[in-house]
Amino acid sequence: MNVFLTNPNGSIPTTQLQLSGSKSETNRMLLLQALYPQIKIVNASNSDDSQVMLKALKNFQLTTLNAQLVDVHHAGTAMRFLTAFFAIKEGTEVVLTGSTRMKERPVKILVEALRQLGAEISYLEKEGYPPLRIKGTKLTKQKVNLAANISSQYISALLLIAPKLENGLELVLEGEITSMPYIKMTLALLNEIGVKTLVENNTIKVIQHQLPIIHHPITVESDWSSASYWYSFIALAPIGTQITLASFKKNSLQGDSVLVEIYKNFGVETIFNDKKITLHKVANLEPATLNLELNNCPDIAQTIAVTCFGLGIVCELSGLHTLKIKETDRLLALQTELTKLGAVVSCTDDSIRINKSQMIKENVVISTYNDHRMALSFAPLALKVPIVIENADVVSKSYPGFWEDVKRFGIGVL
């Protein structure tokens, strides 16, 4: 399905949207719930990635077979978190696989770390990549060193199973730590269910845990990465445009909440009120060149790049080495699609620079490369020019209701 987006009457009604729960928080909580079934989750994400995670865990618990195939499609967190989960399920055997792209996304660092702890995992196709054969076993070793500069998901995966390990876990993180807020999110959620953790320099310790785990329901905050597209819409809209989004809080566990600060550069103010945020376009600002280091929030890089292009702001976004191993090579995809629209873009292995453009070409067909964030991040340009988004249903990986919400915002979606 392709969608054709237009801004038919040029004026935008004030809208209120309820966004679904964070997929990152949800996938952590689903794994913890599988380990501690008394946990209750409120406002879980409706994303495909969370559905995939839920289904994998449910089917695994229901089956009487001791060997099964689990397919996580495009869901990186599901792939990494379930690798660790199945590794400790004694007496079971699972083949864990995913989409063609998933088979190109590395898992070696995680597999090596689990093997150091005693896990039995083998590669079924290419060394270092899914699919994996995982024989569940008791992990008795306790200390492991691993590189922290490729994906924080490896570290989160190990932390999530840590309270169930006989002797707890000590992780020594080597090299520069990437996507740090996601590690902090994992630690915060462990703490919230009553698991003790200790962070000292580059070492994280999780104390082995039996019970009690707390019994109150855990409420997942709505997804800040999904909110980023509304920040972009508001940034590209005329002064005075507003939108209200629920349910968000000031002290978020999600690193992408840094949007509140970043979008001030584009004249967007955020007002927090009773678990809602109102985004308000208050000024047309044009910083000379916007330099941002996004190592802590890689998932909003595409949103910010497109906002800058739409506003004609020169930007240099760095700290993005992980973008090459996400749903697609996001740096290359951004460069290709922005160039089609008339931008002059240059990339390195970890950065992108978008130069000032004279105009935005109309009716360009944006390719999405099986990457939800390509479709989501280019949509706000509809406020500037008519635009076509190819394979628009990719958005369901994180934000299935996106196109409905875009219609509510007053954009024509055909």
Ligand SMILES: O=C(O)C1=C[C@@H](OP(=O)(O)O)[C@@H](O)[C@H](O)C1
């Ligand atoms: O732990 C998580 O929930 C995530 C961590 C990040 O990945 P990396 O640590 O691989 O950058 C992020 O990009 C991804 O969307 C979700």
Ligand SMILES: C=C(OP(=O)(O)O)C(=O)O
């Ligand atoms: C990178 C992402 O997800 P994952 O790594 O979990 O597939 C994302 O949602 O942008």
